[in-house]
Amino acid sequence: MALTRDALIQYLEEKARVDLSQAEDDTELFSTGLVDSFAMVDLLVFLEKHTGTKMGPEDITLDNLDSVSRILAFAREQTA
């Protein structure tokens, strides 16, 4: 199942309680503390469900997960 931007934003706002009102798609989420590390496991579970893949250590990087645009690009790669 492809991950849409709307679904990701809704997840981050409702489940991870991220205030994205001032954020752009390339705003850093984890490295700035906008999303705390406790939310990371839930985000990984969320991504696995939406991509239908299992993530390994090589996938869990800020390059893949630190912004809305990076997460969407990563999810697209996983489902391609």
Added chain:
Amino acid sequence: MSERPGIVILGTPRSGTTLLRRLLDAHPNIACPPETYVLSGAARFLHEESFAQGLKIGALFGLGYAGFEDTEVLARLRRFAFGFFEEHAAKAGKARWAEKTAFDAFHVPAIRRLCAGHVKFICLHRHGLDVAASLGELTDKTGGYVEELHRYVTRHPQPLEAFAHAWVDTASAIEDLAEQDDDALSIRYERLTEDPEAVLAEVLAFVDEPYDDGIVERALGSSEHVGFGDWKTYARAKVDTRSVARWKSLPAASQTMLAGVCNPTLERLGYDAVSTEEENDEDARRRYELGLLLGRLKKED
């Protein structure tokens, strides 16, 4: 009741009672000190229990055998307890006292017995899952459980579940009082943080005090003497809603477990029941694996 009765704030610990205390203390007519534990101490004086064959033991029964009527003992205890609040208010140059100690919530029946008819009660509620999560944070920070919470922790192996049960019991006792006593007002933390001026105006009207312009800014801007109470509110210069609905970031399994405990009471208090997503065994195992993986990666950083 006298013309200007005392004000007693009741709310489960981590429900915003310190915020409300600071707001009331900023009123020119009201003095509300940091937590005194006087009323929960008085409640302990009134503790009673059934002994052999239903015989009750406790101070009221013991003194009853010595010839003291319950009403006399209660009046003396009330004078003793209220005397501290009255003296504190007089020292602050204010006409009226208020009292708030969060753990009073575990002693509501006895405090009600002592105070009903002599005070105005302000009953403050907060969403139960937020209270449970915040109590978890508090105990992590302090490294232990106060006696009132320890009773729950010994019965429930998961601390969050224990805190949820503590919230159900205390919030229910407080709401019982709010529903049955004309001198009680029930308010919610979420509304207080969303519109503090409006809720404070409602509270002040209930206790027959005029609204005082600028009271919210004055309350949070004051560098009053510190005491027992919530550490977070002292670090904030304005009221905000950052602490509302934090429970939504709890893992789904925790939300499901807490919802099972809290939903009936949430609905009674006017909150929406928490909808739950059942997590199957495979999902729970995968969540665990990812948590371990993430922990390992953090160590390698």
